[in-house]
Amino acid sequence: MVLSTRGSNLLGVGNYNQALILDLIRRSPEGMSRVELAEKTGLSAQTLTNVTRRLTAEGFIAEAGKVGTGPGKPRTMLALEPSARFAIGVHLDPAVTTVVLLDLAGRIVQHREIQPTGASSHQQLDAIGAVASDLVATLPDPDRVLGVGIAAPGPLDTEAGLLLNPPLLPEWSDTPLRGELAAKTGLPALLEKDVIAAMVGELWVTPAGDLGDALFFYYGAGAGVGLSLANTPLRGATSNAGDIAHLIVDPAGPVCECGARGCLGVSLEPGTLLADAGLHSTPDPTPRDPRAALDELCLRALEGEPRPAAALSRAAARIARALVQLDNLLDLTDAVLGGPVWARLSPFLRPAVSDALVRTGGVTTVRPLTLRESRLGTDVAAVGAACLVLDGAFTARPSHLLITD
DSSP, rough: OOOOOOOOOOOHHHHHHHHHHHHHHHHHHEEEHHHHHHHHHHHOHHHHHHHHHOOOOOOOOEEEEOOSSSSSSSEEEEOOOOOOOGEEEEEEESSSSSEEEEETTTTTTEEEEETTOOOOOOHHHHHHHHHHHHHHHHHGGGEEEEEEEEOOOOOEEEETEEEEETTTTTGTTTBBBHHHHHHTTTTTTEEEEHHHHHHHHHHHHHOOOOOOSEEEEEEEESSEEEEEEEEEEEHHHHHHHHBOTBBBTTTEEEEEEEBBBHHHHHOOHHHHHHHHHTSOSSSOOSSSSSSSHHHHHHHHHHHTOOOHHHHHHHHHHHHHHHHHHHHHHHHHHHEEESSSSHHHHHHHHHHHHHHHHHHHOOOOOOOOEEEOOSSSSGGHHHHHHHHEEEEEEEHGGGOOOOOOO
């Protein structure tokens, strides 16, 4: 069942109506008039006036000129004030820890990187806390920062705020990351699996209704998938949904630690690609920070060097096979492709995956899967982590309709 996004004129639902109106205005680059808002929400003129007055008084929206649409009085447009609120986003990754300051429009205001090489989790936490505090201090009004979101590889215990035993970040095992970072920054903190955070971020910056039943194919140090059903992220019973590393995509591919051959995770590891392309001597170990090597791999493939081009073509075929299997299972409409490794290899992989998808057999769905490039760029997980905070504060949900004492 798809829940209606129309507003309510009942007493005690100001938060829901405010979130609904703000969301509609936020997703409209040119702004929206009160007439358009009334048409989309079904709110009475009085309720709409009260809500927009509150949002204006609190600095979330402002009048953005008048637009004439024919005979009659020109309509006053209402537009988002992006600097009304901010959020911090942190992405833990084996290559680099990324920290961003995001405004209400989902735009990166500040960006920092921390090299984790050789540092313990406590040392890294100190560094992340210091960077986050520095970013907050750059704002004229630090109180506009709502909180800090953290995206990390799973598995996680989101109730306790713990990283359990992330295979690519062993130094973080059993670390109470959420509580420690909240204490160091003085901000409320949220912890989410990186692939789910990426999906949340993509939904936050996408125009309303443009993504429905979709997946986010996340390609970083590992491969995972974030899911959205009816524009709502799917987290699973323990908030660890999205692990597709052991989906078999190439029976002739490399041997996985699980004993199978051709699992998606090991087939797409940066070390596997670099060794397959002749740019790294063995698939193990993967360089701690493979970004420069991946850039070189993509450039050589685009220039037509046979071995790098063949390595990335095989990767594209494996990704296409994974997408077909996932779409067969879930019957989706869209697949968003993104993540730090994807962003570096996309100039070659994007067209190669499209071509491979057409050639991949075993499709059982009745309509083709639409491929989209992520709107969030290289820092997708960090941006998504910050969007967790914004989404939690400003997305209109039925729970906001509950009246409590």
